[in-house]
Amino acid sequence: MRFNFLSIALLTGLATIVSAQGNFCDEASRFGNLNVSPSTLSPGQTFTVTANLTCAIQLDNTPTFLDYYIDATATHTVTGPILIARRTYDNTTSPPIDQFTAVLPNWFYFTDASYSLMMDNSFARPGPTGQSVITVGGISAGINITGF
Numbered sequence: 001m002r003f004n005f006l007s008i009a010l011l012t013g014l015a016t017i018v019s020a021q022g023n024f025c026d027e028a029s030r031f032g033n034l035n036v037s038p039s040t041l042s043p044g045q046t047f048t049v050t051a052n053l054t055c056a057i058q059l060d061n062t063p064t065f066l067d068y069y070i071d072a073t074a075t076h077t078v079t080g081p082i083l084i085a086r087r088t089y090d091n092t093t094s095p096p097i098d099q100f101t102a103v104l105p106n107w108f109y110f111t112d113a114s115y116s117l118m119m120d121n122s123f124a125r126p127g128p129t130g131q132s133v134i135t136v137g138g139i140s141a142g143i144n145i146t147g148f
């Protein structure tokens, strides 16, 4: 009996820990979470961007503006990043998701470059005098660009 009671108490404790982890926002999510669908794109193709701002807001990085870019890295010089969307965030949005569709512009892409969609989250913070200052943090999601 005593053993059973302890087991139940232990299981209840574990269930609490597991459900608490469901709401846990890790450091990587501090400016939001970003998803691009589909993630392999050709110029002219429409894609959906979904930014989940739950963790950004929870960690006090509530967006004022959200800027979205396509960026590239390569062993040679690449021109860019290219701006995809500049959006003003309304903090009454529920659930706190910024979702929109965009079209991949025709641009100078390279087969040997690695591409990502970047989101810059501009959020207000009190400065040393208490006056609000907007600072920026970013997150990126990998994409493939083909067919150019």
Ligand SMILES: *[C@@H]1O[C@H](CO)[C@@H](O)[C@H](O)[C@H]1NC(C)=O
Residues within 6 Å of the ligand: 022, 023, 033, 052, 053, 054, 055, 095, 097
């Ligand atoms: C947004 O992120 C939060 C925290 O990770 C998660 O609980 C929630 O399910 C996500 N919402 C959507 C629509 O993906």
Ligand SMILES: *[C@@H]1O[C@H](CO)[C@@H](O)[C@H](O)[C@H]1NC(C)=O
Residues within 6 Å of the ligand: 057, 062, 091
């Ligand atoms: C944004 O909304 C959340 C509640 O949804 C609130 O906790 C937070 O303080 C708000 N942030 C700002 C900057 O208004």
Ligand SMILES: *[C@@H]1O[C@H](CO)[C@@H](O)[C@H](O)[C@H]1NC(C)=O
Residues within 6 Å of the ligand: 039, 040, 142, 143, 144
């Ligand atoms: C990009 O393409 C590679 C090779 O096909 C694939 O393994 C990878 O998952 C793709 N990445 C994305 C973000 O779609």
